[in-house]
Amino acid sequence: MTSTITPHTASPCFQLKGSMITMMTLELYRFDELNLHHQLQGLVAKAPRFFENTPVVVGLENLHDPEGPIDLPRLCSLCAGFGINLIAIRGGNADHRTSASDAGLACLPAQPASAARKVPSATHSFDSNPASSVTPLKKENVTPIHQNESGLNNTVSPEPSDARKDEPAPESPVYQTPKIISSPIRSGQQVFHDGDLILTGPVSTGAEVLVTGNLYAYGAFRGRALVGVKGNGQARIFCTHFEAELVSIHGHYKMAAAMDKSLWKQAVQVYLQDDSLALKQLT
Amino acid sequence: MARIIVVTSGKGGVGKTTTSAALSTGLALQGHRTVVIDFDIGLRNLDLVMGCERRVVYDFINIINGEAALHQALIKDKHTDNLFVLPASQTRDKDALTPEGVAQVLETLSKEFDYIVCDSPAGIERGALMALYHADEAIITTNPEVSSVRDSDRILGILHSKSRRAELNLEPVREHLLLTRYDPTRVERGDMLSVEDVTDILAIPLLGVIPEDDTVLKASNQGMPVIHLEDSDAGNAYDDAVQRFLGQECPMRFLEAPRKGLLQRIFGGQG
Ligand SMILES: Nc1ncnc2c1ncn2[C@@H]1O[C@H](COP(=O)(O)OP(=O)(O)O)[C@@H](O)[C@H]1O
Numbered sequence: 001m002t003s004t005i006t007p008h009t010a011s012p013c014f015q016l017k018g019s020m021i022t023m024m025t026l027e028l029y030r031f032d033e034l035n036l037h038h039q040l041q042g043l044v045a046k047a048p049r050f051f052e053n054t055p056v057v058v059g060l061e062n063l064h065d066p067e068g069p070i071d072l073p074r075l076c077s078l079c080a081g082f083g084i085n086l087i088a089i090r091g092g093n094a095d096h097r098t099s100a101s102d103a104g105l106a107c108l109p110a111q112p113a114s115a116a117r118k119v120p121s122a123t124h125s126f127d128s129n130p131a132s133s134v135t136p137l138k139k140e141n142v143t144p145i146h147q148n149e150s151g152l153n154n155t156v157s158p159e160p161s162d163a164r165k166d167e168p169a170p171e172s173p174v175y176q177t178p179k180i181i182s183s184p185i186r187s188g189q190q191v192f193h194d195g196d197l198i199l200t201g202p203v204s205t206g207a208e209v210l211v212t213g214n215l216y217a218y219g220a221f222r223g224r225a226l227v228g229v230k231g232n233g234q235a236r237i238f239c240t241h242f243e244a245e246l247v248s249i250h251g252h253y254k255m256a257a258a259m260d261k262s263l264w265k266q267a268v269q270v271y272l273q274d275d276s277l278a279l280k281q282l283t
Numbered sequence: 284m285a286r287i288i289v290v291t292s293g294k295g296g297v298g299k300t301t302t303s304a305a306l307s308t309g310l311a312l313q314g315h316r317t318v319v320i321d322f323d324i325g326l327r328n329l330d331l332v333m334g335c336e337r338r339v340v341y342d343f344i345n346i347i348n349g350e351a352a353l354h355q356a357l358i359k360d361k362h363t364d365n366l367f368v369l370p371a372s373q374t375r376d377k378d379a380l381t382p383e384g385v386a387q388v389l390e391t392l393s394k395e396f397d398y399i400v401c402d403s404p405a406g407i408e409r410g411a412l413m414a415l416y417h418a419d420e421a422i423i424t425t426n427p428e429v430s431s432v433r434d435s436d437r438i439l440g441i442l443h444s445k446s447r448r449a450e451l452n453l454e455p456v457r458e459h460l461l462l463t464r465y466d467p468t469r470v471e472r473g474d475m476l477s478v479e480d481v482t483d484i485l486a487i488p489l490l491g492v493i494p495e496d497d498t499v500l501k502a503s504n505q506g507m508p509v510i511h512l513e514d515s516d517a518g519n520a521y522d523d524a525v526q527r528f529l530g531q532e533c534p535m536r537f538l539e540a541p542r543k544g545l546l547q548r549i550f551g552g553q554g
C-alpha cells in the first residue's frame with residue numbers, strides 16, 4: 001500500500017518514501033521585473049514573516065505568454081531578496097526548464113487545470129496581518145499566491161476533477177465530504193475509501209478498513225485500521241472505543257500486542273510523529 | 284408469498300439442524316404452513332432429527348434435476364400438521380445445487396407456504412451461500428465461544444454482501460442472534476463467553492438463548508424435535524424463541540446457573 005523502498009543492506013542509512021507536501025505556489029502570469037519587485041515589496045511589507053522558511057514553487061501553467069522567455073536565475077535572486085525561497089518550477093516549456101536548472105531549481109510536471117485547489121482568500125492565515133492585507137495592488141498584474149497540493153513524486157492529489165468542472169467562481173471553497181458508513185463491518189470484509197471516512201457501526205476483528213484520509217470510528221473498533229494509505233502522513237485515526245488489531249498510518253504500523261493496554265476500549269487517537277506512531281487517549 | 288428463513292452459522296456442530304427442526308415445528312404448531320429444507324447435501328441429518336429418514340424417497344437434488352415432482356419429495360411431518368420436510372441427498376455432491384434450481388424450487392414453495400426454513404451446511408462455500416441467498420430472515424446460530432462468534436460475524440458480512448437482498452439493494456436481511464448450547468455454569472467460570480459478550484461483538488438483536496441440555500440428544504435419537512418435549516429446558520427455550528420470532532415479548536430464561544441447595548453446598552455434589 002505504501003511506496004516505501006528499503007535498501008537491502010543490514011542497517012540502511014536512508015529510506016526512500018513517496019510523500020505529499022502542501023506547498024506555496026507563486027503563480028506567475030508574466031515576468032516583468034519592475035512590477036514584480038513592486039508587488040513583492042507590497043506583500044512582504046504587509047506580511048513580513050509570511051515566507052520565513054517556506055519553500056515556494058513557481059507555477060508556470062498560467063503564463064500569459066506561455067512561450068515567452070523567463071530568466072529564472074534572476075527571478076530566484078529577486079525573490080531571495082525578499083526572503084522567498086524558490087525550490088522548483090512547475091510546468092513551463094523546455095527553455096524554462098533549462099533556465100530553471102541554471103538557477104538550481106527542480107522541475108515539477110504541470111498540474112492539470114482541474115487539480116489546482118484554490119483556497120478562498122478568507123482562509124489565508126498570516127502570522128501578523130489580516131488576510132485582506134495581501135490583496136494585490138494592480139488587478140491586471142495579479143500574481144496570486146495560493147496553496148497547492150503538489151506531489152513530489154508525480155502523484156496527483158486525489159481530486160474528483162469532474163466535480164469541479166462547471167464551478168462558477170474559482171474562489172469558492174472545495175469540500176470533500178467524508179463518507180459515512182453506519183452498518184457494521186464484519187470479519188472478512190474490507191472497506192476502502194479515498195478520502196475521510198466516518199464509521200458509526202462496529203468494526204469486527206478480522207475486518208479491514210483502508211482510507212487515504214482520516215478515519216473516525218464511533219462504534220467499537222476491533223479490526224485493522226489503515227489510513228493515509230496513498231502516502232499521507234498527516235492522516236489520523238480517531239476511535240471512541242479502541243480495540244484495534246492493527247493501526248497503520250502511511251505504512252507505519254503497530255499490532256495490538258505492541259500497544260499500551262491502558263488504551264484498551266478507551267477513546268484514542270493515532271497519529272504520526274517523527275516517523276513513529278503515537279497512540280494517545282482522547283480526554 | 285412465504286418468508287424465507289435461513290438457519291446459518293459458518294461453524295459446524297453449533298446446533299443449526301436442531302434449531303431448524305425446532306423452529307419449523309414451532310411455526311407449524313402456531314398454524315403457519317411451513318416447509319424445512321435440508322441444504323446440507325451429502326450429510327443428510329435433518330431427516331434424522333425430524334424422524335422421517337425412513338420415508339425419504341426423493342430429495343432436493345432429484346427435484347432440481349427434474350427427476351421427480353416437488354410434491355413427491357415433500358415429506359409430511361408425522362408429529363405436526365402444516366409441516367413438511369424437503370430432505371437432502373446423501374449420495375450427491377454439493378455441486379448438484381444450482382442457483383437456478385434452488386431459485387425455482389423456492390419460488391414454487393413460496394406460493395404454497397407461509398415459511399420456508401433453510402437448514403444451512405457449515406462453512407462459507409457454495410452450499411451455505413445457496414442456503415442464505417434467498418433469505419428474508421437469518422437465524423445466526425452461535426455458541427458462546429470465540430471461534431463460533433467469529434464465524435457468525437463472517438456469515439453476517441456475507442449476508443450483507445452476497446445475499447439476494449444485498450445484490451438487489453433491497454431492504455437488508457433481518458438478522459436474529461440465537462445463542463445455543465449456552466452453559467451458564469461455564470460462563471460464570473469464565474470458560475465461555477456471556478450473552479453480553481456475544482451481543483456486544485455481533486451487534487444484532489437477540490432472539491433467544493438455548494441452554495446446553497442433554498434432552499437435545501435424547502430427542503434427536505428419538506427422531507423428535509426437542510420443542511415437543513415439555514419438560515426440556517432447551518425445548519422451552521426454543522418455544523420462547525419462536526414466540527419472539529412471531530413478535531411476542533417474553534423474558535429470557537435459563538441464563539443463570541442453577542443454585543445448589545444448602546445440603547449440596549455443604550457436602551459437595553455434582554452441580
Ligand atoms: N442445546 C443443546 N444442548 C446439547 N446439545 C446440543 C444442543 N444443540 C445441539 N446439540 C448437539 O450438538 C450436535 C450438533 O448439533 P446440530 O444441530 O447437528 O448442529 P449443526 O447442524 O450446526 O451441525 C448434536 O449432537 C446435537 O445433539
Ligand SMILES: [Mg+2]
Pocket residue numbers: 299300301323328403404
Ligand atoms: Mg446440520
